Amino acid sequence: MSNLSLAEAVKLKSVLAKRIHELEEEMDRVAFVEVEKGSKVPKQVRSLSKVEVEIDEIRKDFRLLDKLMYRANFENVVNFNGEELVIVEAIELATQLRAKARKFKEFGAAAKEEHQFGYGEGLPLIKRAMFDPEEYRVKAVELERQANRLSNAINTKNYSIFLEFDSEKYF
Known part of the structure; x- marks a missing residue:
């Protein structure tokens, strides 16, 4: 085989x-x-x-x-940030890092302060971010970088693991 x-x-x-x-x-x-x-x-x-x-x-x-x-x-395990993770856990972590990065990108794209156009009494409303958007933009970039690094480690490991499977009839 x-x-x-x-x-x-x-x-x-x-x-x-x-x-x-x-x-x-x-x-x-x-x-x-x-x-x-x-x-x-x-x-x-x-x-x-x-x-x-x-x-x-x-x-x-x-x-x-x-x-x-x-x-x-x-x-099988991959090493990531000084920690050994089984591949299934590493795959899930990469997925979670990408999800977190996506959310942080949304916060990173937000304005620090926006004027809201409300109804009613005519009082001006301001939507104010309770965080620093630039800080979240930078965090998003770093999270994406980590997710890519982890995905690359998984992919590299996947090429070093061999399964006993007869693929001749399909490839």
Whole structure:
């Protein structure tokens, strides 16, 4: 059995998911035919049962690949900011860093003070930021940098981990 890097496995999983979707569509196409009453049913290139067999084989490979990937993501670590994180945790941390950076960017783009146009008594209203927008802009840049650094570490690690999976029929 050939080996496949974890990085290639991520791509292959996407390929398999797409292939499963295509086969489901093919099942819909070959499951029914429209013919005039009394006419002969046209010969199909592939039968529904052949498509079923192929989709079942791919789904089995998908499950195996998924299991191998989960195991690798749990058993292997990356170093980030002096801390060892299992890959699954590192992936989640990178996602959280990006979410935090996105929110901080919003605060960084805010005005320190804005005049609000209200209704009613005609008193001028001012919306005042209770923080320094520039400080949050700088924090957002740093968080994005950290998320990118962590993603690069994960990606590098993914190329060094090999899974026992026969990908020859797909690549």
